[in-house]
Amino acid sequence: MPNSAKNKSATPSIFTKTYAWLWNSLANQLLFTYLILVTLALLVISFWALVSIKAESINDLRNSLEVEAVNLALEIDNDLALDSLKSKMRIKAACDRHASKLGVSITVVDKDGHVLADSAENLKTSGGENLSNQSEINEALAGIMSISQRNSPNSKNNWLYVAYPVRAAGQTTGVIRVGVQLTQIEQRLNKDLIVFLEITLATFIITIFISLWLAKRVSKPIQDMSNLAKKIAISGDIAHTVPVNRHDEIGELGQSFNQMIRRLQVQEKLRQEFIANASHELKTPTMAIGSVVEALLAGAKDDKNLKDEFINSLDKLVIRQTKLIQDLLDISQLDAETGIVWTDKVNISDLLHESIDHIKAQAEKKEIALNFIANPSINRTLTVSGNYNHLLRAINNILANAVNYTGNGGKIDIEYQIDGEEESNELVIKIADTGVGIDAKDLPHIFDRFYRTDKARARASGGTGLGLAITYDIIKKHNGNITVESQIGSGTTFYLTLPLIN
Ligand SMILES: Nc1ncnc2c1ncn2[C@@H]1O[C@H](COP(=O)(O)OP(=O)(O)OP(=O)(O)O)[C@@H](O)[C@H]1O
Ligand SMILES: [Mg+2]
CATH class of the missing domain: 3.30.450.20 (PAS domain)
Known part of the structure; x- marks a missing residue:
């Protein structure tokens, strides 16, 4: 295309400019709508008044x-x-x-x-x-x-x-x-007509001012929200909210907008905390690994007993580090929901047996009795739709906790039932231990990421406080629920609810 033709098509006409000016601003649209309505109303009223006056005068x-x-x-x-x-x-x-x-x-x-x-x-x-x-x-x-x-x-x-x-x-x-x-x-009518036109003009001018004020009142908060949204989109800065000082629909919109920002602020805080916690948890064993390797290099490798002891602790540290990294990967995979198949037909009986087999050795070490209590009244196969490995992971976490936080010689009961009527589709799995229990003040937080009631004890047992957070995510992703009851000193009971399929 020749240059001149290009320039010509690029310059918008006055009509296009006016159209854009009018329709790209809510305030202008309101202003013009009011003006047109008021002018039309005044003209109709004036015409009607003149016709009536004329008829009345002639009659008189x-x-x-x-x-x-x-x-x-x-x-x-x-x-x-x-x-x-x-x-x-x-x-x-x-x-x-x-x-x-x-x-x-x-x-x-x-x-x-x-x-x-x-x-x-x-x-x-x-x-x-x-x-x-x-x-x-x-x-x-x-x-x-x-x-x-x-x-x-x-x-x-x-x-x-x-x-x-x-x-x-x-x-x-x-x-x-x-x-x-x-x-x-x-002549009298002509005079009246002039008066009417004057009134129309005066009303028109007053309407311009009232409409401008009203249009500004309506469009200002929307403009504020739009500016803030743009700012958030460009810089990601969610530190500010919009002022809300009205109680109409626009006020409601402002409140919802602020709620959205506050939610983002909370999420951002959680994200920052998560990164800080994850970095800290990763750093601790890494530094410990560094110290052990340093000690080995400094000469401990030449002493057979020291060498074995250091290599053992290296092994534990690497296992802990690997578990932590795996947990972090699982969390991010669950958050992103990518690469997870949710359509496995999971047989609950198989799932519980596999999980119990998994934890058996650890329980035996602490002489903890693992009781799987089959429910004789249920004689159908219980199936849940979802992801087998993730559900196994959830049950494993709860059983591992039960073993970890129960003293030697304790007991863990695993049972299940169908909630409510026979036809009900809700399965409840109950896992009860006779362990240390959880303080009431900690109960609302145990599903938070990195939350541990007793950091020293959890760390000693290799815990990072991610197990229940992952379990909670998995159960929620299966449209289920998880609740807990506990009494310090007497034990803890977890209830997992999952929707069954027929
Ligand atoms: N059965 C239980 N009895 C007593 N306390 C428990 C029990 N289950 C969980 N807790 C408490 O809840 C906290 C969080 O548990 P969670 O499984 O999330 O983390 P963890 O066991 O410390 O670490 P990991 O990430 O290795 O599972 C634990 O640190 C522990 O204090
Ligand atoms: Mg755990």
């Missing part, structure tokens, strides 16, 4: 013209019946008086439609122009009061006429027509 005027015509009729009805110059003069005088009183034009015609008197003309001594062809006069001559609105023949002005029939002995003896130019009303 018509009524007053009617009253004037009736009054004049009462005054001249006798003279209408007479056909004398004197009577004509009286009619003319009355006509002029009433016309000037109201500022209107009055025309009096005889029963045939000839003008007898007209407030705008001189006295007619003989019969004047015949107006019977004009609609209102024609209808009034027929005895019906008539109203018409039209342009007068002599001018382009709009006139309102009320023609009133004067009647005597059941006959129409003449018609009084009162007319007024509507220019006054139109």
Whole structure:
């Protein structure tokens, strides 16, 4: 593409810019919506008001013209019946008086439609122009009061006429027509229109300010959240929250946003603690290995007894280090959930037997009795869907703890039952020991990573405090649950709940 063409297409048009300015800002959208709504509402109200005022004014005027015509009729009805110059003069005088009183034009015609008197003309001594062809006069001559609105023949002005029939002995003896130019009303309406436009403009300006304030009030907290979210996305800094000082939906959004940040803060704290603990736990045996190797190199290797002792402790340290690294790998694998198959059909009886076989030797060493108590009421194969190796790992951890934290000659009972009714799908595995027990203050923490109630004793037994954390993760990943009851000095019981499949 040539350069100039490229530049041309890259420059957005004014329309595109305005569109973007309007729709890329919530505040602008609110502002314009309010403005359009308020302007439309004002215009509709003004139009309706003007139409009503006009109709009302014409109605008022018509009524007053009617009253004037009736009054004049009462005054001249006798003279209408007479056909004398004197009577004509009286009619003319009355006509002029009433016309000037109201500022209107009055025309009096005889029963045939000839003008007898007209407030705008001189006295007619003989019969004047015949107006019977004009609609209102024609209808009034027929005895019906008539109203018409039209342009007068002599001018382009709009006139309102009320023609009133004067009647005597059941006959129409003449018609009084009162007319007024509507220019006054139109002028008044024009003035009203200007006032309405002024009010619309003032309201428009006030609306701009109110809308700006409202739009800012709505968009400011959202803008704050957006800015903070951007900051977190770019720098990962989750030290700040947004101020929340309102109780509406936006306030709720702000609170949820802050809750999310606080959760991230907690997770970040846990992550940092985990890294610090893991580094510390890795460092301790590594340094110990270094010291033993140093001692061997410094000469201990030449003493047979010392050499054997040091190599034994090296072996223990390496085993501990390997176990710790394996635990850390397991934790990260469980966290990431990658490479784990969750669809094994795990036979619970096989699982428990394998785990018991695994721990048997250690238990025998401490003369601890391992009692697997089969439940005679359950005669079906109990199967759980999940990962066999991980479930084995979980049971192994609990049994290993039971052996580790139970003194010589103690006892460990392993039993299971189906919770609730026969058809219930929940398996409960109970592992109870007669060991040292766990203090009530430690119980809520024993599933935390690296938590040990007695660090010295746990370390002596090679524990790092990850076993129960891993067990908890595994059971949760199988949609199960793990709880514990314990009494210092008398022992500990773990309950594992797992959903069974048929
Ligand atoms: N059966 C038990 N009797 C008494 N205390 C127990 C028992 N099981 C666990 N604990 C306590 O809970 C703590 C956490 O147990 P966990 O299995 O997580 O760690 P650990 O046994 O110390 O180390 P490892 O990571 O090797 O398992 C133990 O250090 C111990 O203090
Ligand atoms: Mg353990």
